[in-house]
Amino acid sequence: MKALRWQVAAIVAASLLFPLVVRSDYYQHVFILALMWVVIGSSWNLLAGYTGQVSFGHAIFFGIGAYTAGLCATKAGISAWWGMVLGGPMAALIGFVIGWVCFRLRGPYFALATIAVGEIFRLVAVVWRSFTGGMQGILLIQTFRSKLPYYYLALFLALACIYVIHAVMRSKWGYYFVAIREDQDAAESMGVNAFRYKSLSLIVSAFFTGLAGAFYMNYMAFIDPEVVFSLHHISIMAILVGIIGGVGTLWGPPLGAFIMVLLQETFRSSFFGLAPRWVSELHVLVFGLLVIFVILYLANGIVGDWGKIQRLWSSKAGGGAPAAGKSS
Amino acid sequence: MAVFIQTVVAGILMGGIYALIGIGMTLIMGVMKIINLAHGQLMMVAMYITYVLYEHVHLDPYAALLITMPCLFVLGAVLQRYLLNPLIKVESILPENQVLMTVGIGMVLTELARMIFHSDYKSVRPPYTSMSLYAGSIAFNLPMVIAFGIAVLLTIGLFLFLLKTDVGKSVRATAQNKEAALLLGVNAERITIFTYGLGAALVAAAGTLLLPIYYLFPDLGGAFTLKAFVITILGGLGSTVGAIVGGVVLGVSESLGATYISMALKDAVGMVIFLLVLIFLPGGLKRLTKI
Numbered sequence: 045m046k047a048l049r050w051q052v053a054a055i056v057a058a059s060l061l062f063p064l065v066v067r068s069d070y071y072q073h074v075f076i077l078a079l080m081w082v083v084i085g086s087s088w089n090l091l092a093g094y095t096g097q098v099s100f101g102h103a104i105f106f107g108i109g110a111y112t113a114g115l116c117a118t119k120a121g122i123s124a125w126w127g128m129v130l131g132g133p134m135a136a137l138i139g140f141v142i143g144w145v146c147f148r149l150r151g152p153y154f155a156l157a158t159i160a161v162g163e164i165f166r167l168v169a170v171v172w173r174s175f176t177g178g179m180q181g182i183l184l185i186q187t188f189r190s191k192l193p194y195y196y197l198a199l200f201l202a203l204a205c206i207y208v209i210h211a212v213m214r215s216k217w218g219y220y221f222v223a224i225r226e227d228q229d230a231a232e233s234m235g236v237n238a239f240r241y242k243s244l245s246l247i248v249s250a251f252f253t254g255l256a257g258a259f260y261m262n263y264m265a266f267i268d269p270e271v272v273f274s275l276h277h278i279s280i281m282a283i284l285v286g287i288i289g290g291v292g293t294l295w296g297p298p299l300g301a302f303i304m305v306l307l308q309e310t311f312r313s314s315f316f317g318l319a320p321r322w323v324s325e326l327h328v329l330v331f332g333l334l335v336i337f338v339i340l341y342l343a344n345g346i347v348g349d350w351g352k353i354q355r356l357w358s359s360k361a362g363g364g365a366p367a368a369g370k371s372s
Numbered sequence: 373m374a375v376f377i378q379t380v381v382a383g384i385l386m387g388g389i390y391a392l393i394g395i396g397m398t399l400i401m402g403v404m405k406i407i408n409l410a411h412g413q414l415m416m417v418a419m420y421i422t423y424v425l426y427e428h429v430h431l432d433p434y435a436a437l438l439i440t441m442p443c444l445f446v447l448g449a450v451l452q453r454y455l456l457n458p459l460i461k462v463e464s465i466l467p468e469n470q471v472l473m474t475v476g477i478g479m480v481l482t483e484l485a486r487m488i489f490h491s492d493y494k495s496v497r498p499p500y501t502s503m504s505l506y507a508g509s510i511a512f513n514l515p516m517v518i519a520f521g522i523a524v525l526l527t528i529g530l531f532l533f534l535l536k537t538d539v540g541k542s543v544r545a546t547a548q549n550k551e552a553a554l555l556l557g558v559n560a561e562r563i564t565i566f567t568y569g570l571g572a573a574l575v576a577a578a579g580t581l582l583l584p585i586y587y588l589f590p591d592l593g594g595a596f597t598l599k600a601f602v603i604t605i606l607g608g609l610g611s612t613v614g615a616i617v618g619g620v621v622l623g624v625s626e627s628l629g630a631t632y633i634s635m636a637l638k639d640a641v642g643m644v645i646f647l648l649v650l651i652f653l654p655g656g657l658k659r660l661t662k663i
Contacts, residue, residue, distance in 0.1 A: 093465065093466070096466070098468045145647070145651060146650075148650075148651060149650055152406070152407050152468060152471060153605075153650065155407070155468065155471065156407065156601055156605065156646075156650075157646075157647065159598065160598075160602075160643045160650075161643075161647065163598060163639070163640070164640055164644065164647075167636075167637060167639060167640040167643070168640070170636065171634070171636050171637055171640075276479075280475060280479075283472065283475070287466075287469075287472060291465050291466055292465045292466075325486070325487065326487075328479060328482075328483045329479070329480060329483035329487070331479060332476050332479030332480035332483060333476075334476075335472065335473070335476030335479065336455060336473065336476040336477065339459065339462075339464075339469050339472055339473045339476065340459070340462070343459075343462045343463065343464030343469055344463075344464055344465055
């Protein structure tokens with residue numbers, strides 16, 4: 045446990061120093077996106093990995109957060125930064141309502157319902173032109189020219205999110221969540237109010253995803269419904285971040301977020317200009333192949349199956365040493 | 373009134389094709405208990421095959437059915453055999469990993485199509501696509517009528533197959549109770565492979581029939597995957613009769629929505645029905661009919 049604390053301190057220190065060492069705007073940008081995905085992936089993981097309610101609709105909360113921030117500026121006439129205050133609670137509120145409707149359903153049915161709700165939100169944002177600006181989206185002007193404020197804000201969000209989830213999972217709530225994931229009927233028979241705790245899990249998850257959305261609006265200064273409410277770019281990406289890193293682990297989604305964002309950027313920039321241009325079109329294909337590979341061979345993600353990976357490594361090296369115990 | 377009838381007629385004709393999509397999905401759902409989120413993407417693959425055959429060999433889209441259906445059957449069987457079946461043995465926290473696998477398959481299929489054919493819209497327009505039959509003032513678009521007819525024939529054929537043949541009976545037995553079917557000597561693994569192939573072949577037929585009245589681009593798959601499970605949920609999971617009714621209901625309500633609400637919200641109509649059914653009628657129309 046003590047060793048782990050050192051590792052965490054090292055990660056935090058490294059990420060605090062990163063933008064001071066790497067001055068390139070581009071790499072700072074990539075890391076900002078990765079940190080944002082740490083928030084989204086970890087929140088998705090709280091609901092899906094720990095509570096067992098696989099959501100295909102996290103774009104709803106991301107989009108709500110982003111639109112709350114955007115509409116603060118365009119409709120309410122206040123700074124879009126108010127979105128950082130209002131976006132989270134707004135997403136949590138929507139999350140509560142969606143949970144109230146969708147938690148009547150279980151397992152795959154819940155997953156399906158979240159896709160449907162997500163599509164409804166996307167279509168409404170597209171069609172309700174007078175309020176949301178429709179397909180034109182919302183265009184603002186960035187507050188800071190330097191990336192540094194955004195970087196530290198994203199870092200703060202990511203650490204806060206990980207810390208809160210860590211704290212929640214160590215509390216009674218965490219045990220209830222896992223109990224519901226393992227067997228909802230058994231949990232209920234032991235007196236766990238499954239509906240209430242699933243809703244709580246969803247609300248916390250939606251809150252942080254909404255914050256990430258509000259951050260995205262302020263950072264990118266442009267949103268449109270096809271981006272922030274996108275099934276593929278947000279909802280599915282959140283799932284990929286979770287499963288590649290490892291569902292039901294604290295450090296899985298953060299690792300997954302960095303892997304996915306770096307992979308995406310590597311391909312989008314055609315290996316930083318080293319490979320022919322057509323490579324840039326391959327990134328979604330690579331994501332797909334990665335999903336298939338991970339599900340087939342590392343069903344619990346890189347962090348969840350770390351012992352398995354180590355075993356494979358050491359047996360290849362000829363040592364055959366027993367796998368180190370998982371620490372979480 | 374004429375507008376209303378016309379709208380309903382168009383909806384019912386479309387519903388025939390939707391039913392075909394839904395039956396494929398519901399078969400897979402019934403036997404494997406998974407949601408096939410690559411269903412629309414399989415349809416898209418079949419549509420590209422039809423497109424290539426029409427452009428390069430000048431094969432009529434309806435004749436192309438004889439090629440696309442076997443092709444997709446093989447593709448579906450291979451996917452089930454090598455990607456989905458191995459997952460049954462894998463230990464994982466989330467029980468949904470077969471569903472996530474189909475998401476991955478769907479992404480790969482879409483991106484492969486984009487690599488080969490690029491993102492631009494394609495269409496297949498044999499000369500008869502603009503012809504219509506008239507009954508009074510109501511027009512019946514010819515390719516839609518043909519598509520509806522073929523869809524009905526295929527559905528009847530499928531029912532005969534499921535009810536009368538040994539393989540069909542094994543499929544139904546596996547859907548009803550896998551363990552019992554195993555005990556009675558049904559090779560459940562082979563049945564799952566066969567069923568996924570069959571589902572893929574049915575959706576391939578739907579895609580090929582749809583192509584002369586629709587257009588084609590790689591991302592079309594996702595939209596139809598959504599429609600497919602709206603239909604299945606509407607009809608009740610695993611119920612083939614339900615999928616037919618669900619298909620027609622979706623077709624008619626989309627058509628009414630497009631005429632009376634707004635073209636842009638046409639797709640939202642399906643989603644709203646879907647949510648209402650999930651909330652107020654879980655189990656779908658199957659619950660009402662007891663079939």
